[in-house]
Amino acid sequence: MPPVRFDNGLSALVSSEPWEPIAEGLGFVEGPMWLPDGSLLFSDTLNNRMHRWRDGVLSVHREDAGGPNGMTLDLAMRIVGCEQDGRRVFRERDGVVEPVATHYGGKRLNSPNDIVVRSDGRIFFTDPPYGVTDETRELPYNGVFTIATNGTMTLLATDFEKPNGLAFSPDERTLYIADTARHHVRAFDVAADGALSNSRVFAEMREEGRPDGMKVDRDGRVYVCAYTVQVFAPDGTPLGIIDCPQLPANCTWGEDGSTLFITARTAVYRTRIAATGIAPYLRG
DSSP states (O other): OOOEESOSSGGGTBOSSOOEEEEOSOSSEEEEEEOTTSOEEEEETTTTEEEEEETTEEEEEESSOSSEEEEEEOTTSOEEEEETTTTEEEEEETTEEEEEEOEETTEEOOOOOOEEEOTTSOEEEEEOSTTOOTTTOOOSSOEEEEEOTTSOEEEEEOOOSSEEEEEEOTTSSEEEEEEGGGTEEEEEEEOTTOOEEEEEEEEEOGGGOOOOOEEEBTTOOEEEESSSEEEEOTTSOEEEEEOOSSOOOEEEEETTTTEEEEEETTEEEEEEBSSOBOOGGGOO
């Protein structure tokens, strides 16, 4: 099985088979997402393209992709994602890419990084400074934003050092947001209008792990990519960590919902987990 350390019940969930590589020799891979057609879409941020993997075949989905990063699906199963270098949130509709968010208060976004869509269609995304310099950035903070279904964008938080991955609890009452520079994941209560309250540190990373992308399973366990895959119970209790062949940046559920894919530096890997994940293609 993939090596499990600090085991507090995690080994019972992890496959007896090792991590399986499905794509290798890439630049810096991020933002994996399983699509309803049975393919995996992911970003190669370094090489400025999006790839699609299906049935063992790897192809290019989009070139000159704006430094793509995190992605998800909206309620209509359209791709919604973040462009680190393009400094925008985009939507892909019938092969046509259109902007969803580029500015806030008349100032250009920093570098949208990761994104989720709530079951009512509301978008939440993080905006750290990874793709900008001091000379080119316009917003003085690293924010967390929400976009209503009518397109209205609201700033939710400015007190993160490096906001990164984010995910909802199964009931969508809690939003988890990674602060990479502070080595922890915070949790917030979420209102109907997207407002965040009751900020608290949900989990501190082991071994100086820097949290990046994360996903949640239907039992509320949180899987955080932070040099390893660090897994936490719904109350924040550490369940253990899964070592990986390369340092993972993000993860997603795929296939029947019990396969965990990780994007790890130059490759994509998968393993089976004895749990069912929460993912857009599993809605309904």
